[in-house]
Each structure stands twice: as C-alpha cells, then as structure tokens.
Amino acid sequence: MTVPENLMVRAVKTHQGDGIDVYAFFLHGSDLTRIADISRIHRDEKDVKGFQRKEIRSHVKAIVEFLDSGPVLFPNAITLAFSPDITFEVSRGPKPKGLTEVGVSGTLTIPFLKEGERVAWIVDGQQRSLALAKAKNSRFPVPVIGFVSRDVQVHREQFILVNKVKALDVRLINELLPEVGSLLPKDLAANRLPSELCNLLNRQQKSPFYRLIRRASDTGDEQSIVNDTALIAAIKQNLRPPFGALSQYKIPSEASNPDAMYEALILYWSAVRDGFPDAWGKAPTESRLMHSAGIRAMGALMDQIMLRADSSAxxxxxxxxxxLRIAPHCCWTEGTWEGLGWEWNEIQGTPQHISKLADHLMQLDRRLSRPTR
Structure with missing residues (x-):
C-alpha cells in the first residue's frame, strides 16, 4: 500500500486580520500529529524557542480513556498554524440563492513531511492531539481551525490569547455535573456523585446543612456559609475504598446506593452539629468548624468514627x-489548639493545615475512645 504524500480535505477558507488566510475543516484524529509539529518551549544560549508546555501524560491518558469509552461527542476544535506550503483549490459550481458567503469552499492539500519539517504547528490542543493519536478509533473526526503564518511570534500570541481566558469555575462545573446524564471523563465523573450528595444535603430539611452550602448558582444568600468545594472533597475522601465511610455503599460490580450514603452523611454531620452547637451555622470567620479546613478535617474524621460505629449495635x-468526647478539646470559635499551638482563627484552608488538623482530631478520637481500665 502506497503511503500518500499529501492529505486532502474539504475546507472553507476566509480571511482575518491583515489578509491572513484562515481555514476550517475536519480530519481524522490520527492525522493531526502526522501533519503538525509541536513547538516545545525551550531556551538556547540567546533566546526562548517555541511556546508549548511539555506533554501532561495524566491529562492525555484521561482523554484517551474518554475517547475509548464508547460513542462520545468531542467537538473541541484544534488550532493549527500553517506555513504557506499548503495549497487550496476553490470548488466550482453554482451557489444557492441567498447564501451568506463568509468563506469559500474547496480542497485543502497538506503535505505529509517528517517530524521537525512539517507544514503545520499545533497552537491549541496539544494534549488532545496526542490523545487522539493514541485512541483506538484512529478515524475519529476532529474539527480544525488553521491560519497561515510562519511567524512564531504570531503562534505565541495566539497561544497566549487562547489560554489566558479564565477557565470555568470548578464550583460551577461541580454543580452542573449531577445534571449531566452522558458519559464523562474519569476526573469529572468522580465528582458527579459527591456533588449530587452535596445537593441533597443542601436541599433536604432533615439535613444539618440545609441551605447552608454555598453553590455557584447562589445569588448572595447570606445563610449559605459552607464552601461546596470543601464538602465535595470531603465526600470524595469518604468514598475511597477500603476505609472510606461511604465506600461500602459503592461497589464497582453492583449499583451504588446513594440513599444509604446520604443517610450516613446525615447521621454523622447531625452529630457534628449537636456536638458543637456553639460553632455550627456560623460564618467561617466566626467558626473554623464551618471553614473549608474544618469541613475537610471533620470529613476525614468521619471515616474513622463511622468504621467503629458500623460494628456497634x-x-x-x-x-x-x-x-462529645473530643468536643472539649476543640477550639473552633476561641482558644488555642493544644498540641497544635494554633489560635482558633489561625487555621487556614491549606493542604498542610487541613492534614495536620485532621491528624490531630483522629489522634484525639483514638486516645479518648480507648476503654479505661
């Protein structure tokens, strides 16, 4: 079988800027890395070269898993910069009456050249392109936007403009996840169940968190004081096997039992509310129990306490x-934490503070729960 020297695709051509040719077309995902080079950022003795960051293998792997998971919708366009070595032939034929002609259709010819000498460079979509090259379906159709320019400064400019746009708020994504019924990549799917449980805790009157959780859709309700991201992270930890308090209700080979998870969360957090009545329901500036650090640390403690409670009559x-045993040793609203040396309001939502506070609470629980002789 003869390998073709060129890739030919149907395309639409228009102009932007100072007469710059811009093309829109589709091609098979596996062809992206055959026609385009990745200009990695590096520095020689004088200048910075290229602009693309290194391959993020975990990101690429997650995209590959998503692409290989079944029939998926993946319409995200890749942006390429082309050298003038490509050619475009306008299609001939009659035009429909009333056509809004923003561009002209035709055939775009792109030479296949060896790596380092290719006529295209990936400006946006490096990780997606690498994943598409590794996906099982090599003929997955991918939308591409390409502009003609050899100038690496223009490439960098477009790269920065595309990537400086603020990413979607994680809280907004998390709140939307329970409303999405389609297949999701692993990193997003892992947040869907915790986010739905967070919704239930916020909406049900029997919940100690009723109307206390601040979600992205809130319109300034002063009663909402608990950061949903912190609670979702705590629930994700509770779902991790083998020692997560909720992991027993999440069996891979069977359907999960979200109702049982919800009831376990109600049981534990209601006891937290009742055990610390002076600290519950206050703003995080007045009570570190309601702060993201307090929620995460108490969520970690849930795994240890519930493991013991599950074997109790x-x-x-x-x-x-x-x-109630640990309550006298906690300083959520005033005082200094013995063993940590922190004033109550010095606790911050950093990984270090959360980890140390969680470890401290678990050590307290283990020490105070030992039978007295």
Missing part, C-alpha cells in the same frame, strides 16, 4: 459519644 450513639 447503636451506631447513632457511638457517633454522638465520640464527638
């Missing part, structure tokens, strides 16, 4: 008593 009582 009276789980509700076990959880309540465990929290």
């Amino acid at each position: 009276t789980p509700d009582t076990e959880v309540q008593e465990a929290l």
